[in-house]
Amino acid sequence: MAALAGILKEQGYRVTGSDEHVYPPMSTLLEGLGIALQNGYRPENLTPVPDLVVVGNVIRRENPEAQAVLAQNLPRLSLPEALNRFLVGDRQSIVVAGTHGKTTTTALIAWLLFALGLDPGFMVGGIAKNFQTNYRVGRGRYVVMEGDEYDTAFFDKRPKFVHFHPRAAVLTSIEFDHADIYPDLGVIIQAFETFLSTISPGGRVLAWGDAPLVRQVCGRKHAPVSFYGLNGDVAWQATGITPAPGGMNFTVLKKGARWGEFFLPMVGEHNVLNALAALAVLSEVGAEAPPLQKALTGFKGVKKRQEVAGEFDGVLVMEDFAHHPTAVAVTLAAVRQAYPKRRLVAAFEPRTNTSRRRIFQKPYAQAFNDADVILVREPPDLWKVAPEEQFSSRELVADLAAEGREALYFPDTDALLTGLLHTLRPGDVVLVMSNGDFNHLAPRLCEALRGAGRKPAAPA
Numbered sequence: 001m002a003a004l005a006g007i008l009k010e011q012g013y014r015v016t017g018s019d020e021h022v023y024p025p026m027s028t029l030l031e032g033l034g035i036a037l038q039n040g041y042r043p044e045n046l047t048p049v050p051d052l053v054v055v056g057n058v059i060r061r062e063n064p065e066a067q068a069v070l071a072q073n074l075p076r077l078s079l080p081e082a083l084n085r086f087l088v089g090d091r092q093s094i095v096v097a098g099t100h101g102k103t104t105t106t107a108l109i110a111w112l113l114f115a116l117g118l119d120p121g122f123m124v125g126g127i128a129k130n131f132q133t134n135y136r137v138g139r140g141r142y143v144v145m146e147g148d149e150y151d152t153a154f155f156d157k158r159p160k161f162v163h164f165h166p167r168a169a170v171l172t173s174i175e176f177d178h179a180d181i182y183p184d185l186g187v188i189i190q191a192f193e194t195f196l197s198t199i200s201p202g203g204r205v206l207a208w209g210d211a212p213l214v215r216q217v218c219g220r221k222h223a224p225v226s227f228y229g230l231n232g233d234v235a236w237q238a239t240g241i242t243p244a245p246g247g248m249n250f251t252v253l254k255k256g257a258r259w260g261e262f263f264l265p266m267v268g269e270h271n272v273l274n275a276l277a278a279l280a281v282l283s284e285v286g287a288e289a290p291p292l293q294k295a296l297t298g299f300k301g302v303k304k305r306q307e308v309a310g311e312f313d314g315v316l317v318m319e320d321f322a323h324h325p326t327a328v329a330v331t332l333a334a335v336r337q338a339y340p341k342r343r344l345v346a347a348f349e350p351r352t353n354t355s356r357r358r359i360f361q362k363p364y365a366q367a368f369n370d371a372d373v374i375l376v377r378e379p380p381d382l383w384k385v386a387p388e389e390q391f392s393s394r395e396l397v398a399d400l401a402a403e404g405r406e407a408l409y410f411p412d413t414d415a416l417l418t419g420l421l422h423t424l425r426p427g428d429v430v431l432v433m434s435n436g437d438f439n440h441l442a443p444r445l446c447e448a449l450r451g452a453g454r455k456p457a458a459p460a
Contacts, residue, residue: 001056002026003123003135005035007087010137018045023437043068054082061154078153080163087121088143095164097147097195098172100327101274106146107302108278115295129300149191151181159191165200168284170277171207174214180353192217199223206280209234228276236280238272248272260289263297268334310446314426319442323352323435325363332370335431342429346371349434350379350391357389365399374407377416413439
């Protein structure tokens with residue numbers, strides 16, 4: 001929604017909006033754009049009467065502002081409808097869908113298109129550091145968008161990504177998530193099958209071929225598919241993956257033949273897969289390997305994806321958006337690979353509508369294998385979940401402790417911050433994981449470490 005607000009503002013529209021509990025980086029992005037933001041939802045926020053209301057999917061029908069929109073019969077659109085109208089228009093869209101890796105892969109494709117001079121538009125669910133924003137209008141032929149499987153709006157319960165008809169699509173993965181709206185994996189699979197049926201004539205899907213479920217789902221639809229992955233039997237394969245200072249080296253094979261040698265300035269095999277998908281998309285629209293080799297080295301990543309918040313007297317503080325058990329596991333593995341000789345301390349907030357539920361109680365116990373110390377807080381807003389369905393952070397800590405892991409429970413972020421300060425020692429790497437701001441844990445930790453007399457690390 002912040003991206004759309006910026007797009008509309010750049011196109012000359014007057015934009016206002018309403019939200020609750022807004023936090024950086026989106027709050028600072030909107031402030032920088034001069035977009036007025038009302039904290040809280042009230043009918044009077046619709047004065048003067050707008051020409052169009054775009055309704056985000058977190059807004060329920062009983063929301064007082066939504067009720068005013070309905071009562072006044074104001075013109076309204078959902079987010080994907082508005083993106084199609086105001087950003088895509090008559091251009092060709094490239095849509096990245098999947099349970100994991102959407103934001104980084106979308107940002108990668110947008111950057112590579114830009115670096116090759118193709119002037120893309122894009123919308124991504126995070127701040128792309130190369131652009132210091134989460135959107136770009138552009139004037140080129142392509143628009144790159146993150147395709148979300150979450151529902152569209154209170155008046156349209158279909159997944160958002162079914163509204164797009166992409167020229168090229170990426171399917172990164174399929175796992176159970178969004179337990180608040182999807183009862184089981186089968187319904188999620190149906191959503192992705194519907195997405196695959198929306199590919200434009202002549203378009204193509206680039207799908208992660210190492211996952212049997214992804215192959216199974218792709219096999220049921222008629223859109224042309226090219227698989228990418230680390231194993232054989234794929235059109236696009238990454239091999240020779242080796243850590244390097246500041247990132248990863250890897251070789252790309254196209255249909256078994258060497259296509260190019262690449263350096264990605266990010267760590268982790270999951271990010272190599274993201275980059276491989278992006279390179280395959282660029283090849284699909286006509287790009288060759290040599291210019292992409294140079295362009296990829298310039299990718300700066302996305303905020304809150306393995307982002308370094310600060311380093312003080314040898315204590316490195318990082319932030320990541322990881323929240324699903326799979327994302328937690330691969331992110332910790334990547335950070336462990338990047339810092340093999342340092343103690344890895346994980347601070348985790350189970351904040352999503354899914355992680356607050358017991359559905360992942362046992363998987364989380366296996367997700368922290370690469371952490372040396374694990375600190376877990378009580379899920380915020382746990383009251384929103386029925387008691388019998390609630391996730392237990394205490395149980396997770398007990399399960400980890402039973403496996404001989406050093407794990408600590410905390411009722412809130414303040415207590416967890418205090419626990420971190422008592423736990424940390426020089427040489428540690430702290431990975432703060434949440435899909436929200438974690439009550440500003442990372443900057444508060446940096447400030448506390450600075451105040452404790454730890455000096456910022458000298459520039460490399």
